[in-house]
Amino acid sequence: MKKFLALFVIVLVIMSCKNEEKKTEAKAEANKEIAYASFGKEINDNDALRADRMAVHYANMTVGDSVNSKMIAKVDEVCQAKGCWMKLNLENGEQVMVKFKDYGFFMPKDIAGKEVVINGKAFVNEVPVDEQRHYAEDAGKSPEEIAKITEPKKTYSFVADGVLLKEE
Known part of the structure; x- marks a missing residue:
């Protein structure tokens, strides 16, 4: 026993x-601690809204509205010419077009699918046909796809003064 x-x-x-x-x-x-590569103004990930929460804010905005914000989202596309814009996934079928304040910095062109934290101004605007076509061309779309762009489009936009790219 x-x-x-x-x-x-x-x-x-x-x-x-x-x-x-x-x-x-x-x-x-x-x-x-999460490791990030930093672009533009030095920021942190404190108080950043997840993409699905930010989608709710955008849905309640109209053309001309803006709000200072910080959000976390996955990158869908990046400008393939020089990394001067990126589109982020809002997880509800919508995207946010992100440009960088005063063209002060650019993002790597190979970050689609990676997570970023962006800081700056979120707003809703209407993008004219010629600007949409320019972005489509930068993204490497075919001439046929570009020709299909015939009307202005309401978009969710963001001017980022700082970006954190999650390193893996």
């Missing part, structure tokens, strides 16, 4: 240690 009790205590101690190791690993993972 004493051997059984001793064996039982040993097993409990081993299991307890393993559980403690798992808890420690989980805490370390949760506290691990």
Whole structure:
């Protein structure tokens, strides 16, 4: 009986240690700081709205409305000419067209699918046909796709003064 009790205590101690190791690993993972590459003005990711929450704000805005904001979203496309704009996914089928304040910085052209934090001014505007065609050309669209652009389009826009690109 004493051997059984001793064996039982040993097993409990081993299991307890393993559980403690798992808890420690989980805490370390949760506290691990996210690494970012920074572009433009120095910003942080504090108080940034997730894309789905930002979509709600955009939906309540009309052409001409603007708000200072910070958001986290995935990149859908980047200007393939020089990285002078990007489109972000709002997770509701909509996109945000992001330009960079005073063309003060550009983004890498190969970041589609990566997560960014942007800081600046969110607004709703109407983009004329010639500007839409210019963006389509920058994105590498075919002449046929560009020719299909025939009407101004209401868009969700953002002028970013700073961007953080999540490093993996």
